[in-house]
Amino acid sequence: MIKYMLKCCQDHEFEAWFGHSSDFDDQACRGLIACPHCGDVHIEKAPMAPHIRTSKSNTRKFDEIAEEMRRDIEKNCENVGDDFADTARAIHYGDAPERGIYGQATIRQAQELAEEGIETLALPDAITPRNKTKLN
Numbered sequence: 001m002i003k004y005m006l007k008c009c010q011d012h013e014f015e016a017w018f019g020h021s022s023d024f025d026d027q028a029c030r031g032l033i034a035c036p037h038c039g040d041v042h043i044e045k046a047p048m049a050p051h052i053r054t055s056k057s058n059t060r061k062f063d064e065i066a067e068e069m070r071r072d073i074e075k076n077c078e079n080v081g082d083d084f085a086d087t088a089r090a091i092h093y094g095d096a097p098e099r100g101i102y103g104q105a106t107i108r109q110a111q112e113l114a115e116e117g118i119e120t121l122a123l124p125d126a127i128t129p130r131n132k133t134k135l136n
């Protein structure tokens, strides 16, 4: 069932349920839908509130971008788990091969890294690689 917001020629708005999206066109064509306020059968779909559409498309876009970033990290970076701070430091000082890594660090560890000039980036949940947490 689909609920449409409908509108007659005189801008009366009313809601109606249809079994299928094509049912509206079919019934409206044959003059089977009448405005409950004035009986007008020239009915069209009322535009939906724009803010609903916008927020939905923004959410989808963010999800897609997040998904892409997450895959990129999974593909190109090594999960070093709780060794993140040590490994980041080792790479920074040339004690370990340079590569992309991700893992867990405490806020304190991240601050210490920052003080040493090592930039880290906190990953939002949506772009944190899944099922790849290193278990100790």
Ligand SMILES: [Zn+2]
Residues within 6 Å of the ligand: 008, 009, 010, 011, 012, 035, 036, 037, 038, 039, 040
């Ligand atoms: Zn009407």
